[in-house]
Amino acid sequence: MKRLISVAPMMDCTDRHDRYFLRLISKNVMLYTEMIVSDAILKGDRDHLLKFNPFEKPLGLQVGGSSPKDLAEVVKIAEGYGYDEINLNLGCPSRKVQKNKFGACLMQHPDLVSECVYQMNKNTRLPISIKTRIGINQTEDFEVLNNFINKIKSAGSKIFIIHARRAILDKLTPKENLNIPPLNYDFVYKIKNLYEKDTVILNGGISKVEEINKHLEKVDGIMIGRAVYHSPYFLAEIEKEIFKNKDVLTRPEIIQNMIPYIRDEIQKGTRLNKIMRHTLGLFHGERGSSNWKRYLTENMCVKNADVQKIDHIMDKIKSNYTTTSIGR
Numbered sequence: 465m466k467r468l469i470s471v472a473p474m475m476d477c478t479d480r481h482d483r484y485f486l487r488l489i490s491k492n493v494m495l496y497t498e499m500i501v502s503d504a505i506l507k508g509d510r511d512h513l514l515k516f517n518p519f520e521k522p523l524g525l526q527v528g529g530s531s532p533k534d535l536a537e538v539v540k541i542a543e544g545y546g547y548d549e550i551n552l553n554l555g556c557p558s559r560k561v562q563k564n565k566f567g568a569c570l571m572q573h574p575d576l577v578s579e580c581v582y583q584m585n586k587n588t589r590l591p592i593s594i595k596t597r598i599g600i601n602q603t604e605d606f607e608v609l610n611n612f613i614n615k616i617k618s619a620g621s622k623i624f625i626i627h628a629r630r631a632i633l634d635k636l637t638p639k640e641n642l643n644i645p646p647l648n649y650d651f652v653y654k655i656k657n658l659y660e661k662d663t664v665i666l667n668g669g670i671s672k673v674e675e676i677n678k679h680l681e682k683v684d685g686i687m688i689g690r691a692v693y694h695s696p697y698f699l700a701e702i703e704k705e706i707f708k709n710k711d712v713l714t715r716p717e718i719i720q721n722m723i724p725y726i727r728d729e730i731q732k733g734t735r736l737n738k739i740m741r742h743t744l745g746l747f748h749g750e751r752g753s754s755n756w757k758r759y760l761t762e763n764m765c766v767k768n769a770d771v772q773k774i775d776h777i778m779d780k781i782k783s784n785y786t787t788t789s790i791g792r
């Protein structure tokens with residue numbers, strides 16, 4: 465399994481359309497779904513929540529939950545959909561998530577987490593990974609983190625994705641929790657030193673190839689969130705520089721390759737903006753990038769679009785990037 469570089473699970477961002485688009489840019493990164501709550505999987509529209517295009521693989525499903533019994537069911541269901549890994553969210557700080565007792569607040573309940581991981585591992589052949597923070601609220605203590613990871617390992621998980629920041633649940637909003645608690649990469653490096661045979665993946669604040677290379681000397685893999693979502697073509701640089709892949713599509717080729725997918729999805733009833741919104745940052749940093757964003761913003765929200773209308777818009781989108789110097 466390729467876990468050298470992965471794209472972080474991000475709510476409202478890494479849905480199946482985004483993942484298809486990212487996969488066109490990078491063949492080698494691991495992708496994850498947004499967090500899906502165990503209760504939704506058990507009681508909701510499973511196909512809608514879990515179905516994906518095999519082109520997106522390798523793909524991990526991230527689940528949020530704290531009922532060992534429910535999670536045991538969820539992993540069995542997920543295995544049937546063809547995921548490559550199941551990840552348990554132990555890092556999300558949102559209030560709603562806390563109220564339901566999952567996400568980062570579970571760091572305060574290591575025995576319960578251990579039972580969840582144990583049941584998950586027992587009920588699937590898929591690898592179980594966890595995604596957590598280095599600490600919670602005022603606690604940033606290496607021994608506490610180490611004990612937590614140790615319990616999870618004993619319960620059967622061998623892949624630890626660690627966002628190198630505390631989650632401060634009582635004082636900060638989810639957005640602030642992505643920026644304000646200081647990054648402490650040393651804790652993640654130290655975990656790797658102690659868990660030599662396991663996979664330790666570092667996450668948080670990484671946006672340059674040089675940073676990736678530096679961290680890869682100390683850990684097994686890097687997970688990147690916002691830098692990829694805001695500038696998806698960063699993945700092309702990662703393909704070239706990290707995976708030494710010379711066969712990377714240009715930005716216009718990526719859009720060209722999206723067209724059959726879009727046509728197919730529109731026919732199934734998907735709205736154009738559900739797909740195209742993820743491509744807003746494709747030309748990030750290029751001359752003409754604002755034209756791309758403006759054109760998309762003005763045109764992707766068509767209502768009741770039929771395939772002909774979409775073809776017309778896609779033609780315009782194509783001519784837009786050829787006439788404005790973007791993507792040259």
Ligand SMILES: Cc1cc2nc3c(=O)[nH]c(=O)nc-3n(C[C@H](O)[C@H](O)[C@H](O)COP(=O)(O)O)c2cc1C
Nearest residue numbers: 472473474475498499553627668669670688689690
């Ligand atoms: C819009 C958004 C949504 C997120 N949703 C999730 C989520 O569903 N599950 C999760 O574990 N982390 C979630 N995160 C946190 C990211 O996975 C990642 O840990 C965080 O952004 C730090 O990585 P970065 O600095 O590379 O962005 C989210 C982050 C953002 C910005």
